[in-house]
Amino acid sequence: MRQRIAVVLYVAVVVALVLSTLRYAESGRPPDPQERHKGRSYMHRLIASPFLDQYLLVRPGSRSGVLLPQAQYEELRAQAPSRTAPSWLADAVRQQWPDLKVEGRPASEFLLVRQPSKWGYSRASYEINLGCNLRCKHCYLGLKVNSGMPLADKLRCLQVMAEAGVLWLQITGGEPTVDRDFLAAYRSAFELGMMITVSTNGSLLWRANLLALFRDCPPYRVTVSMYGATKASYDELTQRKGAWDLFVQGMNAARAARLPLRMSIIVTDDNAREEQAMVDLCETWGLEYNVFTNMTPTIYGGGEVLSAQSKEHLRMRKQFTGCNAGHTFFHTDPHGLVSICKIGRDEQISLPLEGIDGLSRLGAIADRLMLRTGGCSGCKLSGSCTVCRPLAKHYQEAKAPLQSYCQHGIKKAG
Numbered sequence: 001m002r003q004r005i006a007v008v009l010y011v012a013v014v015v016a017l018v019l020s021t022l023r024y025a026e027s028g029r030p031p032d033p034q035e036r037h038k039g040r041s042y043m044h045r046l047i048a049s050p051f052l053d054q055y056l057l058v059r060p061g062s063r064s065g066v067l068l069p070q071a072q073y074e075e076l077r078a079q080a081p082s083r084t085a086p087s088w089l090a091d092a093v094r095q096q097w098p099d100l101k102v103e104g105r106p107a108s109e110f111l112l113v114r115q116p117s118k119w120g121y122s123r124a125s126y127e128i129n130l131g132c133n134l135r136c137k138h139c140y141l142g143l144k145v146n147s148g149m150p151l152a153d154k155l156r157c158l159q160v161m162a163e164a165g166v167l168w169l170q171i172t173g174g175e176p177t178v179d180r181d182f183l184a185a186y187r188s189a190f191e192l193g194m195m196i197t198v199s200t201n202g203s204l205l206w207r208a209n210l211l212a213l214f215r216d217c218p219p220y221r222v223t224v225s226m227y228g229a230t231k232a233s234y235d236e237l238t239q240r241k242g243a244w245d246l247f248v249q250g251m252n253a254a255r256a257a258r259l260p261l262r263m264s265i266i267v268t269d270d271n272a273r274e275e276q277a278m279v280d281l282c283e284t285w286g287l288e289y290n291v292f293t294n295m296t297p298t299i300y301g302g303g304e305v306l307s308a309q310s311k312e313h314l315r316m317r318k319q320f321t322g323c324n325a326g327h328t329f330f331h332t333d334p335h336g337l338v339s340i341c342k343i344g345r346d347e348q349i350s351l352p353l354e355g356i357d358g359l360s361r362l363g364a365i366a367d368r369l370m371l372r373t374g375g376c377s378g379c380k381l382s383g384s385c386t387v388c389r390p391l392a393k394h395y396q397e398a399k400a401p402l403q404s405y406c407q408h409g410i411k412k413a414g
Helices: 002-027 070-078 087-096 151-163 182-191 208-216 231-238 243-256 272-285 304-308 351-369 389-397 407-413
Strands: 046-051 054-058 065-068 111-113 123-127 168-172 195-200 221-226 261-266 288-292 329-332 337-339
Touching (some): 046 070, 054 070, 054 087, 065 070, 065 087, 070 087, 070 111, 151 182, 168 182, 182 208, 221 243, 221 272, 231 243, 261 272, 272 288, 329 351
Parallel strands (some): 046 111, 123 168, 168 195
Antiparallel strands (some): 046 054, 054 065, 329 337
8 A cells, every 4th residue: 555655656746847847848937946946957057137227147156247238138038938049149158158058059948037026126135044053252143043934934035035136145144054944945046046145154065965056056156254274263263173174174175166265254352363374375275355353243232242353453444325225135034034134133024924015115114224313313423434323223232332333432542
């Protein structure tokens, strides 16, 4: 009896996969990730997509792209999937990516055309979890609790992001690669036509399943945080014995796999003496890097992490001239709650409950949160302030030293 049931289930799965493939062949769109997130599915090599007021041709895993006239984008959008690529597209691909051959091939074999969105969003970040395998002293997440949505809700939220127009997606955490659904969520975002950046501590990049995923579904970038140049300082800052060894193992595997890496050098009181050594190591590896020296309070306004600040490395920030948070960009936390960004988490919108219509309120929320209220009310220096209002609020709640974020404090200290 059990064997009969197994055979019936097997046949049902095969039929479902065949029908899904036929639906894709007819529509020219990738299959629904909720139906096929566990298996290898449609793999595009190029994406044609609206981006703000422009149209782009981009390639997963590549930093370069092609700016398309609207007429050419509309031609690709209207073209039947079985038709071969237009000559102008083949020429553009040959010039930009000589290794990619598209002449004479049906467009459906390599091209995904993203549809226009009335919502106008182009970028988003997705905090897939708050959990982490390290316990860094400076982490702005504070308590790192590994909680979140079931996979079905994660995939629905990603579909909403795609419908909202998101082309560039950052998947972050916590440590995103420790999430049990990371592989499925990443693959779903890729199938939906997003250019993905993964922000990671690099400790698990040696795993075969991650390397296979990134080979099949190339990320736009993998940003790796670097917490020291020696085992002693690295393990001390991360508060985990063996963290340095995992970092080196992950970096060796990632470089061997030629992942598109960029390093984020984090300078704290524990590793300040190794700033140049971290820079030298990145340059030896031939990798891009950014150096971050200013610590921020936790997302809950907690000041406990500010003790990690290296006083010698506290830098004056550039003048804040505004941003598009909440208007062309948004952040989604592990429970599907949308905020204008990672810092300004007040007045969140639940994607699982409200769906895409909830985003209609986000712009007004952003405008309110950016007003110079609370401790910044009436400030005569607000026009040259170096932090946005949501970040200033966190510093104020954390009772941080004024000179760590405010011009008034800097003037007094100077």
